[in-house]
Amino acid sequence: MARGARSNDRLDTVLVVACVLAALTLRTLAPVRREPIAQAVRETFVAPLLAGQASVTRSERALREASALRRATDSLTRLAQDAVGLAAENAALRGLLGLAPRVAWGYVTAEALPASTPGGASTRLLSVGAQDSIAPLSPVVTAAGVAGLVATVDARSAVMLTWAHPDFRVSAMSADGSAVGIVTAHTSNRGGEGLLELAGVPFRTLLAPGTAIVSSGLGGVFPAGVPIGTVLRVLSDEGGWVRSYLLTPAVPLPAMSGVLVLRAPRVAAGLDSVWSR
Amino acid sequence: MERRTLGLIVGIAALVVLDLAVLRMLDGRGVLDLLLIAVVAVAGRVRPGVAALTGFVFGLLRDSTAPDAFGASALALSVVAYGVARLSAGAFEERLAATAAVLAVARVVSDVLTVLVAGRIHGTELLVRLVWWAPLGAIVTTVVGVFALRLLPPPADRRRGRR
Numbered sequence: 001m002a003r004g005a006r007s008n009d010r011l012d013t014v015l016v017v018a019c020v021l022a023a024l025t026l027r028t029l030a031p032v033r034r035e036p037i038a039q040a041v042r043e044t045f046v047a048p049l050l051a052g053q054a055s056v057t058r059s060e061r062a063l064r065e066a067s068a069l070r071r072a073t074d075s076l077t078r079l080a081q082d083a084v085g086l087a088a089e090n091a092a093l094r095g096l097l098g099l100a101p102r103v104a105w106g107y108v109t110a111e112a113l114p115a116s117t118p119g120g121a122s123t124r125l126l127s128v129g130a131q132d133s134i135a136p137l138s139p140v141v142t143a144a145g146v147a148g149l150v151a152t153v154d155a156r157s158a159v160m161l162t163w164a165h166p167d168f169r170v171s172a173m174s175a176d177g178s179a180v181g182i183v184t185a186h187t188s189n190r191g192g193e194g195l196l197e198l199a200g201v202p203f204r205t206l207l208a209p210g211t212a213i214v215s216s217g218l219g220g221v222f223p224a225g226v227p228i229g230t231v232l233r234v235l236s237d238e239g240g241w242v243r244s245y246l247l248t249p250a251v252p253l254p255a256m257s258g259v260l261v262l263r264a265p266r267v268a269a270g271l272d273s274v275w276s277r
Numbered sequence: 278m279e280r281r282t283l284g285l286i287v288g289i290a291a292l293v294v295l296d297l298a299v300l301r302m303l304d305g306r307g308v309l310d311l312l313l314i315a316v317v318a319v320a321g322r323v324r325p326g327v328a329a330l331t332g333f334v335f336g337l338l339r340d341s342t343a344p345d346a347f348g349a350s351a352l353a354l355s356v357v358a359y360g361v362a363r364l365s366a367g368a369f370e371e372r373l374a375a376t377a378a379v380l381a382v383a384r385v386v387s388d389v390l391t392v393l394v395a396g397r398i399h400g401t402e403l404l405v406r407l408v409w410w411a412p413l414g415a416i417v418t419t420v421v422g423v424f425a426l427r428l429l430p431p432p433a434d435r436r437r438g439r440r
Contacts, residue, residue, distance in 0.1 A: 008324065012359075015326030019333040019355035026340075027348030027394060034347045041341035049298035115343030122397070125342050152344070159344055187399075 039154050042125075047156045050113070050127060057111045057127075061258055106266025108132045112140070112147070112160060112259045122165035122185070126150070126158040128261060134158060137221050139262045145227030145250030145275065146170060146215060147259050158261075163196060163228075164253055171218040172198060172228050179205040180216055183228050186235075186246060196229050196247040203241055207231045213247055214275070223262070223271045281430040285322070288429045289315045297338060308414045310384060312339055314422040316354050317383055320361035321370055322432045332358030346395035353390035357383045370426055380422040384415040 026034055042050075110132075112124035128134055130153050138150040140160050148162040161168050164185045172183040179201045186197040198213055211231040217224030229247035237243045262271075296311035312335050320328035336351030361369075361383055369375040388411040392398065398406060 012324055012326035012329075012363075016329035016355060016359040019329045019359075020352055023333060023336070023348045023352030023355060023394075025348070026337075026351065029347075031344070035344055038341045038344045038347055041337055045338055046297060046341055049294060113342075115346075123343055123345050165345075 035152050039152065042157060043154050047154070050125065050157055057113065057257060106263045106269065107260045108134060108263070110140075110158075110259050110261050112162075112256050122162050122168075123151070124148070124160045124162055124256065126160050126259070126261065129154045129156040129158050131155055132261075133263055134261045135264065138264070139222045139226070139267060140259050141226055141262065142251050142256065142259050145229070146222065147251045147256050149221060150261060160259075162253060162256060163249055163251070164194065170222050170228060171216045172213050173216040174205075174207055175212040175214050179207055180218075181245075183213065183247065194249070194253065195232065196249050197235060198231070198245040198247055199242070201243045201245060203237060203243055206243075207245055209233060217270075220267070223267050223269075225270075225272045225275055227275055284430045285318075288425075289318060292318070292425065293335065293338070297342070308410065308417050309421055310387070310414060310418045311421070311425075312336075312350075313354065313357070313384055313387055313418060314380070314425050316358045317361055317380060317422065318426055318429055320358040321365060321426075323362065325359050325362035328358035328362035329355045332356070345397055346391070349391045349395035352394055353387045356390060357387045360386070370432060373423065376423050376426055377419050380419040380426075381415040384418045385411055388414055 026037065029037075108128050111127040113127065115123055115125065126134075126140070134150055134153060136150055136153055140147045140149055146163060148160045148165070148168060150158050151161045152159045163170075163183075166185055166187060168185055170183050171180070173180045181198045181200040183196050183198050186195040198207075201207065209231050213228045213231065215222040215224055215226040215228060227250040229249045232246040232248050235244040235246045292311045292315035296315070316328075316332045316335055319331045323331070332354035333351050336349075336354035339350040339354075340347045361379060365375075365379060369379045389407060392403065392406055392411075
C-alpha cells in the first residue's frame with residue numbers, strides 16, 4: 001500500500017516537472033519555432049471560440065453605433081424625400097459611417113481582440129486569416145490612422161503587432177514632408193507608456209508640438225499618408241545631430257477593436273486621398 | 278458516465294469557453310480569471326500530477342492567443358494546479374474562507390509567475406501590475422470563484438463525508 005502511494009507521488013512529481021520543463025522550453029523557443037505550435041493550438045481549439053467572440057464583439061459595436069446609424073438613416077430618409085443634392089449629402093453621411101467607404105477596395109474588416117495574458121497587451125488576435133487573403137506585414141489601420149501590422153497568419157485568424165509592440169517600426173514624416181524619421185513604441189522606466197517615439201529627425205528640423213506625423217511610404221509596408229500621431233515634445237537631441245520626439249498616437253490602444261487590414265494591391269495603389277480629406 | 282462527472286465536465290468547459298471567448302472582450306486587463314478558477318476546480322478533484330497537466334493544457338490554450346508570452350501561462354497554471362492539489366487535496370472547498378484563501382493565493386502566484394516569465398513588461402508598468410492589478414484580480418477572481426466552485430459538483434471525498 002505504502003509502495004503504491006510512493007509510486008503515485010513519484011508519478012505526480014514527474015508530471016509536474018515535465019510540465020514545467022515543457023513550458024520553459026516553449027518559452028525559450030525562437031519565434032519561428034514556437035509560432036507553428038501556437039498556430040496549431042489556435043486553429044484546433046481557439047478558432048471556433050474566436051468566431052463566437054468576433055460575432056459578440058460585432059453585436060456590441062452594432063449596439064454602440066445604433067444611435068449614429070439611426071441619425072444617418074433619418075437624414076437619408078429626409079434626403080430621399082427632398083431628392084435635392086442627394087448624391088453629395090449621401091457621400092457625407094457615408095463618411096460619417098467610417099473609413100471603409102473611403103478606402104473603397106482592397107481591404108478586409110476585422111475584430112482586434114486583446115490577449116488575456118498579462119503583459120500581452122501589445123498584440124491582438126485578428127478575426128481574419130489567410131482565407132481572407134491577408135498576409136504577414138499587412139498594415140492594420142482604423143479611421144484615426146496606424147493601428148499596427150500583421151505578424152503571423154493562420155487560416156481563420158492572425159496575430160497583429162500593435163504600435164505598442166517593441167518590434168513595431170514604421171517610417172514616418174511630418175505631414176508637410178519637412179522631416180523624416182522612424183516611429184517606434186516609446187519604452188521607458190520613467191513613465192510615458194502608451195506613447196510613440198519619432199527617432200532620427202535631422203537636428204536642423206524642429207517640429208512644433210501638435211505637428212501631425214504620417215507614414216512616409218518608405219519600406220513598402222505602410223502606404224504614405226496614414227496618420228501615426230502628433231508631436232508631444234522633444235525627447236532627446238543626441239549629440240546635436242538628430243532629435244527624437246515623443247508622439248501621442250493617433251489610435252489609442254483601448255479604442256482598437258474594429259480595424260481594417262489592407263491587402264497588398266491596396267497598399268501598392270496608395271491611400272493618399274483617404275486621410276487628407 | 279456518472280451524472281456528477283458530466284456536471285463537472287460541463288462546468289469546467291463553460292468556464293474555459295467563457296474565459297477564452299467572451300471575457301477577453303469585456304475585460305482587456307484580465308482582472309477576472311475564469312481559467313484559473315477552472316484549474317483550481319480540477320486541482321481540488323484529481324491527483325497533483327494530473328492537475329499540473331490540466332494547468333499546462335489550459336495555459337497553452339491561453340498562450341496560443343499571445344505568442345509573445347508563449348509558455349508563460351502554461352508554466353504558471355501548471356505550478357498553481359500542482360500546488361493546490363498537493364496542499365489541499367480538495368479539502369479547501371468544505372469551508373468558504375479556505376476556498377477564498379486558496380483562490381486568492383493561486384491568483385496572485387499565477388499572475389506574478391506569468392508576468393515574470395513572460396518578461397514583456399518592465400519598470401513602472403510592472404510595478405503597477407504587481408501592486409495594483411494582481412491584488413485587484415485576486416479579489417475579483419476570489420469573489421466569482423467562490424460562487425463558481427459552489428455551483429460545481431463537490432469533490433468525491435466531500436460527498437462521501439456527507440453520507
